[in-house]
Amino acid sequence: MTEKTRGSSPVSVDGERTSPTGVRVSTMGWLSFLTMFAIGTDTFLVAPLLPLLRRELDVPLSRAGWLVSAYALGYALFALVAGPVSDRHDRRRVILSGLAAFVVFTCACGLAWSFWSMVAARFLAGVSAAFVSSQIWASIPVTVPRPSVIKVMGYATAGLAVAQVAGVPIGSYLSIRGWQLPFLVVAAVSVILWGLLFLSFPHVRPVGEPADVVGSYYRVLGSRVLRWSLLAYLVFQTGNYASFSFIGSWLAKDFGASQTAIGKAMMMIGLGTALGSLLGPRVVARIGEWRSLWGGILIQGAFYLLAAAMPLIVTTMWGAVVAFAAALVVAGFLLPVLMGQLQAHAGQARGTVSSLSNTAMYLGATIAGAIGGDLLTRLSGFWGPSLMTAFAFLLAVALYRIAGALASE
Secondary structure (H helix, E strand, O other), X not given: OOOEOOOOOOOEEOOEEOOOOOOEHHHHHHHHHHHHHHHHHHHHHHHXXXXXXXXXXXXXXXXXXXXXXXXXXXXXXXXXXXXXHHHOOOHHHHHHHHHHHHHHHHHHHHOOOOHHHHHHHHHHHHHHHHHHHHHHHHHHXXXXXXXXXXXXXXXXXXXXXXXXXXXHHHHHHHHHHOOHHHHHXXXXXXXXXXXXXXXXXXXXXXXXXXXXXXXHHHHHHOOHHHHHHHHHHHHHHHHHHHHHOOHHHHHHHHHOOOHHHHHHHHHHHXXXXXXXXXXXXXXXXXXXXXXXXXXXXXXXXXXXXXXXXXXXXXXXXXXXXXXXXXXXXHHHHHHHXXXXXXXXXXXXXXXXXXXXXXXXXXXXXHHHHHHHHHHHHHOOOOHHHHHHHHHHHHHHHHHHHHHOOOOOO
């Protein structure tokens, strides 16, 4: 991975151009990996810390979910703004400004003195993250040769997967020395990342007249397939986060798991995601995309229900952890299928569809965080979140059918 973008002249793709000097594919790959690792770690960090944060900030479990929802809500709302804003400016300037704000507000999370100050800091960190991650996905196609685009996007996806496998468990271990430390470490790592981006991230400037943003959104939402598919994706992610966000809280509540034990559990669960992303392409190639879509959603839901039932079979928490890991194996290969289904109908509006899908995902996380904590307290065990997940997944399959996504290939 040492090739450069073509020549020394600007490369125009979808209305944008690269730096005249070009950028090495390997450089763009590693910058994408590190950026998404930092953003991904911060995104998933709070879920395993919820038991500790709830105790330290003196907040009931039914409200603690807002610590997850605040970040997701900030991201969801401003993902729609980040695209149009960055389309009008040099993406290098946008990503550096966004990451600087991300450092400030992530650090503020570590300095929060109350529940509401933490909620505010998490919301603003989510807003900042929306401006950072969108620049990575939008810049890759215009900074590397076309044959290398998928390869570099794989680096970005790997950054998110490694954040779950390594970043989140490391955060859980750091929290043993205080809940503030994981946030401060993520902020410090992001300062180093800012320096790397400042030195190496290319200029990606707009060319020609700004796009008709309102018209682009109108055309996407005017498509029956995309409209119903985006709604299905929102419902799916609501169900997904309803279970995932409260794994740590349940392990602490019903099994008395320590932060160290929760960290080990999240590492095992994160490995499931990584395994699924590695095996996924072979599975999809063998059974087809439409079977992978509806079959994957139903199987993942079944594993979440199995996790809730595991205490009836195994007295320790590790039986449930294995079931959660199996659910995340399915999620690891399912997510690219869901995103591919959306992009297959996007036409020239791929950026708009990406913004809407990001908004749908984080809006789903917001809804799940607001409801899931209350369900965890009202019903015994993990049945509240898992039943909500199962219902949402069944509804998502029905919506994908309405969209026409389940038609045989």
